[in-house]
Amino acid sequence: MLVATEDSYVSMGEGYNNLAMRASTYKRATSRDFNAYDRDESTARLPNGMVKDIGNPSWWRSFPHILVATVSSFLFGYHLGVVNETLESISLDLGFSGSTMAEGLVVSSCLGGAFVGSIFSGWIADGLGRRRAFQLSALPMIMGSAMSAMTKDLWGMLLGRLFVGTGMGIGPPVAALYVAEVSPTFVRGTFGSSTQIATCLGLLGALFIGLPAKTILGWWRICFWVSIIPAAVLALFIEFCAESPHWLFKRGRATEAEAEFEKLLGGSHVKYAMAELGKSDRGDEADAVRLSELLYGRHFRVVFIGSTLFALQQLSGINAVFYFSSTVFKSAGVPSEFANICVGIANLSGSIFAMLLMDKLGRKVLLLGSFSGMAVSMGLQAIAATSFASRYGSLYLSVGGMLLCVLTFSLGAGPVPGLLLSEIFPNRIRAKAMAICMAVHWLINFFVGLLFLRLLEQIGPLVLYSIFATFCLLAVIFVKGNVLETKGKSLQEIEIALLPPE
Numbered sequence: 001m002l003v004a005t006e007d008s009y010v011s012m013g014e015g016y017n018n019l020a021m022r023a024s025t026y027k028r029a030t031s032r033d034f035n036a037y038d039r040d041e042s043t044a045r046l047p048n049g050m051v052k053d054i055g056n057p058s059w060w061r062s063f064p065h066i067l068v069a070t071v072s073s074f075l076f077g078y079h080l081g082v083v084n085e086t087l088e089s090i091s092l093d094l095g096f097s098g099s100t101m102a103e104g105l106v107v108s109s110c111l112g113g114a115f116v117g118s119i120f121s122g123w124i125a126d127g128l129g130r131r132r133a134f135q136l137s138a139l140p141m142i143m144g145s146a147m148s149a150m151t152k153d154l155w156g157m158l159l160g161r162l163f164v165g166t167g168m169g170i171g172p173p174v175a176a177l178y179v180a181e182v183s184p185t186f187v188r189g190t191f192g193s194s195t196q197i198a199t200c201l202g203l204l205g206a207l208f209i210g211l212p213a214k215t216i217l218g219w220w221r222i223c224f225w226v227s228i229i230p231a232a233v234l235a236l237f238i239e240f241c242a243e244s245p246h247w248l249f250k251r252g253r254a255t256e257a258e259a260e261f262e263k264l265l266g267g268s269h270v271k272y273a274m275a276e277l278g279k280s281d282r283g284d285e286a287d288a289v290r291l292s293e294l295l296y297g298r299h300f301r302v303v304f305i306g307s308t309l310f311a312l313q314q315l316s317g318i319n320a321v322f323y324f325s326s327t328v329f330k331s332a333g334v335p336s337e338f339a340n341i342c343v344g345i346a347n348l349s350g351s352i353f354a355m356l357l358m359d360k361l362g363r364k365v366l367l368l369g370s371f372s373g374m375a376v377s378m379g380l381q382a383i384a385a386t387s388f389a390s391r392y393g394s395l396y397l398s399v400g401g402m403l404l405c406v407l408t409f410s411l412g413a414g415p416v417p418g419l420l421l422s423e424i425f426p427n428r429i430r431a432k433a434m435a436i437c438m439a440v441h442w443l444i445n446f447f448v449g450l451l452f453l454r455l456l457e458q459i460g461p462l463v464l465y466s467i468f469a470t471f472c473l474l475a476v477i478f479v480k481g482n483v484l485e486t487k488g489k490s491l492q493e494i495e496i497a498l499l500p501p502e
Helices: 006-010 013-024 031-036 059-094 100-128 130-150 154-182 185-214 219-226 228-240 245-250 254-265 267-278 291-295 300-315 318-331 336-361 363-384 391-413 416-424 430-458 460-482 491-498
Strands: 043-045 051-053
Touching: 059 100, 059 130, 059 154, 059 185, 059 219, 059 228, 059 254, 059 336, 100 130, 100 154, 100 245, 100 430, 130 154, 130 219, 130 228, 154 185, 154 245, 154 416, 154 430, 185 219, 185 336, 185 416, 219 228, 245 254, 245 267, 254 267, 267 491, 291 300, 291 430, 300 318, 300 416, 300 430, 300 460, 318 391, 318 430, 336 363, 336 391, 336 416, 363 391, 363 416, 363 460, 391 416, 416 430, 416 491, 430 460
Parallel strands: none
Antiparallel strands: 043 051
């Protein structure tokens, strides 16, 4: 068996130079060129120019690694939903019942922490590697959950939620990076959707565990203690998973990257995968990513697309549904336990369909259909608030619109942005660009969580849901004009097609 060394990859310089010359011809590629530049992963071009059919790698090899990484997404969903059923009990026990601002802070302090964590996530993922970043994200979630479970006052709860949020800010962008970088091309969309399914399971888990909170005194503390278990599982089991070959290659550790590819894809696919990596920049540490490149330099356009996509995702109003569905359903006369379980099932069902369709219909189609459906659902909820709807008609429109909103969100607007951005960002800037986009996501998420109940009181549901519907329509227009399809393309092919001129 031949083992390649780092020197052996340097000796392949001529081959990589040829690939680099090909890359330069695609620097000004249009979307038509992008669609034309399509080579199936089942073929590999050998150094002598011949093409060898090697088939697709087994997805079973990378699946266990993906499964462990998605625990981070499960925790993300759990901590988003853990205050939904328990918020009333928490407010009574800690003495801030009836204060909508205090309730909003319990939700939003977690999101504020996530904003801080997301800012540093890219530098952590690039500096320490993807696996260490996962472990670092688990630590504040363990500490924050314990603090929230033991607190005796509002300030202790806010501090615990802030710690949890810091871990949440690091985890999701690293999960998106890791899943995209270790998945075989032909199932990258499917595996990318698994993070959304894990988020849904986390939300459902939080709802089910929170059900006894209204009848059992202090049960909400158990809900926070339980979340320590998956965080500890993530920190432990990620140690046995493969490191991202893309990160190793970018750090100049080609031999280790080859070894990780063998774990993830199988020996017959290693040379092809290494050749694909060679098509993009090596990205040595001497050529560090400058913030100016991301904010107003040559990569500004892709960062702008990513940030806007996340901003529109949050301004669609979806997290107002997840955070405050109990409150909204209660005002409509629907038992919150039943309604929230329906929300969780709708979210999970849509995510499963998205996973099945992601590599068939593509990312852009799912995004367009998802935001269009959300605009309709927000419109239904706005109509429910008018005098045109009867009492029962208003009830059905409100609850039905909310469930339709969750279902259509989970079909595209939920799972696609994180996957799409981890695909369109070049390897050299991927982690840091994701950090900036996720910071935008959490910032807007923070204000939605903080202000939703207050706005609902001040301007009413008709105006508020109409604003959300407008943002959904703006998202449809934006996606149609700016998002390129990435299904079936390797990360290096996407990078070449979108590579901006020097």
